[in-house]
Amino acid sequence: MNELHAREGNRQDKVWLASYPPSVAAEIPPLAYTSLVHLFESCCVEYLPRIAFSSMGRAMTYRDLEAESRKVGAWLQAQGLAKGDRVAVMMPNVLQNPVVTYGILRAGLVVVNVNPLYTPRELEHQLKDSGAKAIFVLENFAHTVQQVAAQVGLKHIVVTAMGDMLGVKGHVVNLVVRKVKKLVPAWSIPSATSFKTVLSEGKHQTLKPVDIASDDIAFLQYTGGTTGISKGAALTHANLISNKMQISMWLDAAFENRQRPEILTFVCALPLYHIFALTVNSLMGIAMGGHNILIANPRDIPAFVKELQQHKVHVFPGLNTLFNALMNNPDFGKVDFSSMILALGGGMAVQRPVAERWQAMTGTAITEGYGLSETSPVATANRFDMQEFTGMIGLPLPSTDISIRDEEGNALPLGEVGEICIRGPQVMAGYWQRPDETAKVMTEDGFFRSGDMGYMDDRGYTKIVDRKKDMILVSGFNVYPNEVEEVAAMHPGVLESAAIGVPDRHSGEVVKLFVVKKDPNLTEEDLREHCAANLTGYKRPRLIEFRTELPKSNVGKILRRELRG
Incomplete structure (x- = not known):
């Protein structure tokens, strides 16, 4: 651990600080702005003639x-x-x-x-x-x-x-x-x-x-309502300014070994009503005097690719499904990504086969981060100066603590799977007019219970294994859908997949895999052989159903709950 981190909080439980980039402090400084309005108006004065947003060929300074x-x-x-x-x-x-x-x-x-x-x-x-x-x-x-x-x-x-x-x-x-x-x-x-x-x-x-x-x-x-009725996460001005500062400090590391462009160009394909784009695109873009290219309909992949061909892109936030869809467009290979500094993956797990193909096609690794509406959203991220996909959600950002806890709220040792709990200045004030719901997700010592299951390794990197509610229980063994889906994605004939648990009188539940074919000749037997070679017995899909498409949220996240019916 360098002297900076030793000075700023060398607590034994903050193992992640030893893995920080040398230039990144353990804590964010006091807030530089009193409100988002203060930040916005200051940046508009500073960057007056620059392009802030563009859409359909029209620029707005x-x-x-x-x-x-x-x-x-x-x-x-x-x-x-x-x-x-x-x-x-x-x-x-x-x-x-x-x-x-x-x-x-x-x-x-x-x-x-x-x-x-x-x-x-x-x-x-x-x-x-x-x-x-x-x-x-x-x-x-x-x-x-x-x-x-x-x-x-x-x-x-x-x-x-x-x-x-x-x-x-x-x-x-x-x-x-x-x-x-x-x-x-x-x-x-x-x-x-x-x-x-x-x-x-x-x-x-x-x-x-x-x-x-x-x-x-x-x-x-x-919130998307995946855990029940949709609730309003009350995000304060300080929550969002803090998260902006945390991401900015993390971003600085990306330019330690490469030149920072005078003006950063962001692709804004994720909808601005979604917390990921709101903070990482709109707020970060404005704070840095950047240019956000607004994509009104990212599902129109041919038009999206055509737009990408007209710009030198530096920062590209996206989801696994979006990256995958773009790469399956025949013209995607013609896009010049030589200027790209960061491809940020969030919102859902990025699958290794998708990440490896993306890096091969663009020359840039997908850097995965993690967060929720309740955390403004970014809580952890891989280092922005890394050149390879890790399969982990990264390290806690400055001023952020991650604790892996069991059902009783006890902290678990490194390497053990439990609920990922988050504490930091970006954690919401609470659910709007729902003190009862707020109490369910906040611990006495100020941690937010994410509902996601994962573990932290001895370097401080966290790996998500799945949401608590999506976990499949086969004869007493936990099966995590993300793992089954990642294995399915490794097969060249698979475009997309989703795994769920279905009742079984012998084992309680068995794994059912829904698959959208990339290769029309793909058979159920092909998939079974592939899964048998890559998954232990109880994790293998007992049922396989081919679909022409999978249900998704408007952000592009596959909705397992709809497949469960």
Whole structure:
């Protein structure tokens, strides 16, 4: 352990500090900004002429972002919204998204991020639970808002069109989206305000400064509902600024042996309503004066690849499924990745076969990190100066403690599997208006129970083996779906797979594997032989079902719970 770490906290249980890059301190310094608004406004002044975001060929500078978000904030205040009121944002990665998000924050309000593909039932729950007084929605999803407007307490509904911030080109984009592709279902909300009206009125209104404390709530980030009813993780300004600082310190190590570009270019394909993109793309991008390339529809892989061909990309956050889908596009190999510094994997386990293929095709390893909505999100990450895929989720970030605990909450020795528990300044204030739910996940000594099972090795690196609820019990032996899926992914004929446990009268449960073929000639027998060669008896799938596709969340995470039925 170097002197810096010895000086800053050489506690025996913080074994990970010995594995830190030499330049990275054990703790983050005191917060440099009092709020996200302070950070945002400071960066807009510092990086005024630079491009902050681009979408569909249209660039938005920091000067533009400051001016447009000021209009949104002033308009919201003029409607009578007061500090702490919640405002929902229901749109994909279009230029309006960051404009609205930072406008809400500058008005002293709380952002409630909403998945645009929510059903009316899911949307109604989130709007009622958060008590949102206003919503900004892309017109493609206005029909969903229409169905719940009468049941929730919205005072203001602002509707925007895909091309509203694309200049003259926007008229063509709106025409194509509405008339040619027919992507806007009919909707009628008589009280709705158009986004262009908000900007034109906000231009003549004054954004009044709001006294925002670091422990005020900035975002209600709703969990995906994988462990029950969706809950709002209350993330404070300090939570997000802390996580930004932790990632920045970690990022510094990536430039110890290579030159830092004057302006970092980020690919923003993960949706900005998701905590991963919110922090790693939007917040980090702005804090560093970077340029985020917004991808509105990452499922349109050919268009995505075409966009990548037009840029020199430095930072590429993604999920295993996204990396995999891109590599299966015939034109992906033509993209020039010579400038790429980091490919960041999160949101779900990155499979080794996918990581190895990615490195072979791009020349850059996938650096895996880990976190949750409740941790703003990054809690651990592999070193950014590493040149190979580790299969681990890395080391705790500065000022972060990881403890592996048993069911009774006792800390387990290194190498033993238990629940990954996290403590640090990025851990949420609690679940919105749910002290009972908060109490279930917080330990007496301030650790957040992640619900993920893993172990820490003697270097301080953590390995996830699975979520507690996804674990399969075969004759008293634990089987972790991630391991079965990773083995399946090693077969060249497999595109995607998902493993679940199904009841069995002999062994309690057996493993069932769902597979999407890459090779149409792949047979069940081929897979059984492959699994027999790579998995011990009780871990091998007893049942194999071929599917044309697997159910996924809008972020691209495979939903095992839907396969369980």
